[in-house]
Amino acid sequence: MFCIVHTYSILMLMLLCSINAFSQFYNKEVEAKIETVTNTEFIEISGTALNKTNVDQSLRYELSVFKKSLTSNSKTKQSGRFVLKAGEKKDLSKTTINAKEKDEIILLLLIYDIQDNLIGKDRIVFNDKKPDTKIIAEKIDIETDKAESVDGDVNRTSYGIELKGIVVEETKTKPGRDFFKMFSSKYNFYKINGEKVVTVSEVLALGINTKIEIEVGDKVVLEFFLSPRNEYLKTMADQAINVVNRYFINLRNDKEQINRY
Secondary structure, eight states: OOHHHHHHHHHHHHHHHHHHHHSSSSSEEEEEEEEEESSEEEEEEEEEEEEEEEEEEEEEEEEEEEESSOOOOOOOOEEEEEEEEETEEEEEEEEEEEOOSSSSSEEEEEOTTTTOOEEEEEEESSSSSOOOOOOOEEEOOOOSOOOOBBBOBBBBBSSEEOOSEEEEEEEOOOOHHHHHHHHHHHHHTTTOOSSSSSEEEEOOTTTEEEEEEETTTTEEEEEEEOOOOOHHHHHHHHHHHHHHHHHHHHHHHHHHHHHHO
């Protein structure tokens, strides 16, 4: 009995040490911090970076705001490159949200080094309605000894961040919104649950026309001119689902080959 308890204690100690080591992976050299100031109407948000080292750093940041409502999701992102001197703290970007907002809002600040490795992160959630189904999930996999990224997008399989099953709407017209509803409905029906954020954007095209761009991560996988005809929208929604699903399948196959070799 003593041996069993002793062995269990050792295993638990090793697990806690591993988790602690992984939790310290980020913000070790450069600390990402989201700072907020609340007044009666707005919440002012600032993304900051602190260089904890004795050398200057060439870096890149992304400050994203995810808004999740009952009917749709939206995302805004600010990004840029900057140089942080040794020991320097710098404001990177500012934004505001309504202090009376009722929807779930997630703020995510990511800082990358010159090799585009994620080295600093911070996250704040407002109106957290379902902790087990957040837009952004952090997970620790103690069986994986290194973090992996695909196409420079945020997709960490170890002590990192994973964005899964998220479809974001950035449309402007009723046909654009109608297409998004068809596409997102099929995306959920087929349980694609992709590892990257899928963004459906409506942008200006020739004349007064608009077109739909479907982006997976940072890559546009499909674009087409928009038409208000319902049958056309259904056909394009089917095509878009096939393209996006095939993209994720190829992505997973490529990852399996990389891991195998």
